[in-house]
Amino acid sequence: MDYRNASRWFGILNRRSQAYIVKACEPLDITFSEYVLILNLYDHEGVSQEDMAGLMFVDKAVVARTIKSLEMKGYVRRVQGKVDKRIKRIYTTEKGNEQEEFLRNVVCRWIDFLSEGLDSKTVEIVLQGFHYLSQKAYSADLDKI
Template sequence: MQHSLSRLVAILHRNHAMYVNRVLKPWNITSGEVGFLMTLYQEEGRTQEQLSSILSIDKAAATRALTSLQDKGYIQRRVNEQDKRCKCIYLTQKAKELRQVITTQVRTWNSKAANLIGESTYDQLCLSLETILSNEKAE
């Protein structure tokens, strides 16, 4: 029997999105927004284009997610001092205060998956998927 990687990844993605939507519902943060927060927790001051590229999300979807986060008071846009045409994205105090909660909730899902199949298998699976993705981007 041949397995369909794309089908399994799509189902896994939907399950993960439902989990994130459920656990972050008290803070009104959706699965489409959490990636932006997680990326900004690593480094603030990135442009919308940079975030879009890092997350492999089209610009329209990035605009919607960032506008929603701004409306909810989680991010703010500031004019880039080096290039006045660009706006950089920064976390608000509200978002910073939730960093531990959000990070823990997102990582819990990954930890459950790693525990289910074993840490080394989980790491190898992630490396294999990254290899496939980097090859697809190169083509």
């Protein structure tokens, strides 16, 4: 199998996916980073800022800035931990919850567009493959590869 073009294909998919998400979220004034964070938050309501950084594979400072921006826009709120006051937990606001269906459907519309013309079995195989690859990437010890 020829792997030479794989990085190019991944790059195209990544850049065009980001561009689509940014365009689709313009009416809500939500950036790509904010989109990724709020989608993770829908699935992990009440997560700590530190744990969110781990979920997103980004620096804690990036998460803090993104949360601050989403707070200013009224989509999320931070709550000090009850047991450990140093921990800040993140929750969606009513405004954030009102946008959940729209935001979740952004990626669905993109995948529907990308997979147009493919049979449903092929789409399922590709999605399972991406899931498998992301799991491998998540657990990879980069120093050993």
